[in-house]
Amino acid sequence: MKRRTSPATIRARFGSHRPIRGSFFNPVWLWTAAATALLGIATSQTALTLLGIVILVTAGVAHFWTRLSLTGVVYSRALSADRALPGDEVLLTLSVVNTKPIPLPWLTVEEEISEGLIVRDRPTTPSGRAGYQLLRIATALGPYERVTWRVRLGCPTRGVQAVGPVTLASGDPFGFFTERRALEAATSVVVYPRVASLPVLGFPAKHPVGDIRAARELLTDPTRIIGARDYQPGDPFRAIHWKATARQGHLQVRVQEPATALQLGLFVNLDSFSHYWEGLDLAVTERAIVIAASLASWAIARRNAVGVYANGVVAGSDQALRVPPGRDPAQLARILEGLAKVSPYATLNVAKTLRAGATRFPRGSTMVVITAQMSDPLVAALADLLNRGYQTMLIPLANCPLPPLRGLLVRHLKSPGGVSRASANLAHPA
Numbered sequence: 001m002k003r004r005t006s007p008a009t010i011r012a013r014f015g016s017h018r019p020i021r022g023s024f025f026n027p028v029w030l031w032t033a034a035a036t037a038l039l040g041i042a043t044s045q046t047a048l049t050l051l052g053i054v055i056l057v058t059a060g061v062a063h064f065w066t067r068l069s070l071t072g073v074v075y076s077r078a079l080s081a082d083r084a085l086p087g088d089e090v091l092l093t094l095s096v097v098n099t100k101p102i103p104l105p106w107l108t109v110e111e112e113i114s115e116g117l118i119v120r121d122r123p124t125t126p127s128g129r130a131g132y133q134l135l136r137i138a139t140a141l142g143p144y145e146r147v148t149w150r151v152r153l154g155c156p157t158r159g160v161q162a163v164g165p166v167t168l169a170s171g172d173p174f175g176f177f178t179e180r181r182a183l184e185a186a187t188s189v190v191v192y193p194r195v196a197s198l199p200v201l202g203f204p205a206k207h208p209v210g211d212i213r214a215a216r217e218l219l220t221d222p223t224r225i226i227g228a229r230d231y232q233p234g235d236p237f238r239a240i241h242w243k244a245t246a247r248q249g250h251l252q253v254r255v256q257e258p259a260t261a262l263q264l265g266l267f268v269n270l271d272s273f274s275h276y277w278e279g280l281d282l283a284v285t286e287r288a289i290v291i292a293a294s295l296a297s298w299a300i301a302r303r304n305a306v307g308v309y310a311n312g313v314v315a316g317s318d319q320a321l322r323v324p325p326g327r328d329p330a331q332l333a334r335i336l337e338g339l340a341k342v343s344p345y346a347t348l349n350v351a352k353t354l355r356a357g358a359t360r361f362p363r364g365s366t367m368v369v370i371t372a373q374m375s376d377p378l379v380a381a382l383a384d385l386l387n388r389g390y391q392t393m394l395i396p397l398a399n400c401p402l403p404p405l406r407g408l409l410v411r412h413l414k415s416p417g418g419v420s421r422a423s424a425n426l427a428h429p430a
Helices: 029-041 046-069 243-249 282-301 329-341 350-358 376-389
Strands: 008-014 073-079 088-098 104-114 134-143 148-153 159-171 177-183 187-191 221-232 252-258 263-268 305-313 320-326 366-369 391-396
Touching: 046 177, 073 104, 073 159, 073 187, 088 104, 088 134, 134 148, 148 187, 159 282, 159 329, 187 329, 243 252, 263 282, 263 320, 263 350, 282 305, 282 329, 282 366, 305 329, 305 350, 320 329, 350 366, 350 376, 366 376, 376 391
Parallel strands: 263 305, 263 366, 366 391
Antiparallel strands: 008 073, 073 088, 088 148, 104 134, 104 159, 159 177, 159 187, 221 252, 305 320
């Protein structure tokens, strides 16, 4: 599979003014200084006058400097890739440019980074937002100076992992005032689910999703040539095998392998408990997603048509995961991206998802249901698929009960701890 590695970048120029927070001076200080200066003038006491004026001038200069501190500052953030596999690293590049002649005696950059990413080489602290960590960098900038940082991010966790928003803070050289600017734009990297080999998951080496046979040789695969034969009246001109004709001295035509492509529908049930208020078992849902990704990778590598459906919504939308069947080279990337973005929370009825998704496949296709729960509506949907001529397979997770359906294929896979249960085709009596 070819992964997209295009960079993701944001760039912002800070110029608008926002309220400035004083860490030392406040209105009481300023009014007191003004009163002191006026009292000194009224009483002809030079010391009081100078004290009041010095405080006012210092506060004014510091406030003016702070007001200009983030004006003309250009901040940019870039990720070396917007797609990654578990275990990959992406490079985060942060850059700040001071485009004005006034220096910044101090500047802090606070980037919020998803906890699904591992920040290498730099410490982080907990963020005020759930699911985020805070990367804090401090520096100083001279006139027209640029500072760049490069941070390595590990990608161990499936999902849409965000970098941002960011907050910049600066102020006067004395630290009397501070101005903070927030940039809400975030950059993200989509981490695909892990893809494991079928033997590792516990699938049998032969026919992992059932026997695949061509009932009739009505279609052939033009890319798979298995021999040549003599030309017969009615053979199309484009089927002539010119090299074999030259060798044999008379017309030969290509013999193509019959097309026996598998139509595979993968249905992921994200319900990890019987009732939604019982909570969520992330280990079970993530395992279901890994199994679906692995089966899709296996099938597409053999040029089979695969579609994936789940009863959870895709991040950034209000739609459930639906990847229609296909076998073009980009299909695996579409499936992995969909599985990467799907929420682990079930929001739809899995039986309805199964019934609706199966209509996209012709009769005789293989429908694979990956689930940790078995409800009466799901049993009825499985029975309906069997009655309609679909080869139907169940991959039970955790302690999922098995429905007594004749002709239902069942695959017991290895547990996450590596203990293997019996792996077999089971036909349950009605």
